[in-house]
Amino acid sequence: MKKQSIEEMLGTEEEFLLDCSTTTTMETRATGLKVESSSSILESSLNDTTMMVRKKNNKKKKRFSDEQIKSLESMFETETKLEPKMKLLLAKELGLQPRQVAIWFQNRRARWKSKQLERDYNILKASYDDLASKFENLESEKQALIKQLQRLSDLVGKPREESSCCGLGLAGNSSMDGDSDNGDTKYKFEKKPELSVEGGDGLDFRLDPCSEDEHSKELEYFGQDEEHDLMNIGETTYGILSSSEDWGGLDDSTGLFDQSCSGNSQWWEVWP
DNA sequence: CAGCAATTGAGTCTTACCTCA
């Protein structure tokens, strides 16, 4: 033995005897099965003077009693490292070797550390997952906004080239194939679309109507499906664009389509 | 010399499989 004397490791013969009987008691208590008697262990240990046998028998000693564990645990709760005096006291109180108490605390600290690592890992992982999820949402939101921006850029740009009416012809997506040839239908933007992505408030895009009471006409003009299509664009984004309120720009309720604007009936042809 | 990390080895638990009445 390198670090501790044989005496310390094994204790006195009386202690060894005690250990063996304790072991038997514990095993019987734990399993309810018939186990090797303490006397036979003692007998073999006393008859054999070699270390190996002692070691082997000593190795057989397993599992501290519930009471011992309870005491050790409660002590561990108050302090994870034992003062030498406390160790001796506790060992005496529990009928254990001081070395055993020291080892128990050592192993207990290792278990605690392992649990702590696990807890920390879980906390970090949850935090990471949350961030990753938010990042993904923001990413898709960004893509949706980019698409929308592109669409709106086209919408702002192209009609101007072709129209002199409102400074803007309203372009629709390809599905907006309303059959109106109404010559005096015209739309205009009161101001340029502006994107505002701030704290989830999202798209702040206003297309001011030339008239407030044109909703029904618009529905008539585009049909319900078109309105729905427009709404769906908004739904592809997360949060910001998820409601018709936020998706104000192309929502009929905002009166985007001002029928007071006239002429230029083929505006949808320029929709990308 | 005590503490730590890694490892060992014995005890315990769980599960699947088999036999038999």
Add this chain to the structure above:
DNA sequence: CCTGAGGTAAGACTCAATTGC
């Protein structure tokens, strides 16, 4: 043939103890 009880082997797991630093 199906079923439940009992036995058991294998593998996983736990934990006191050992080893090396």
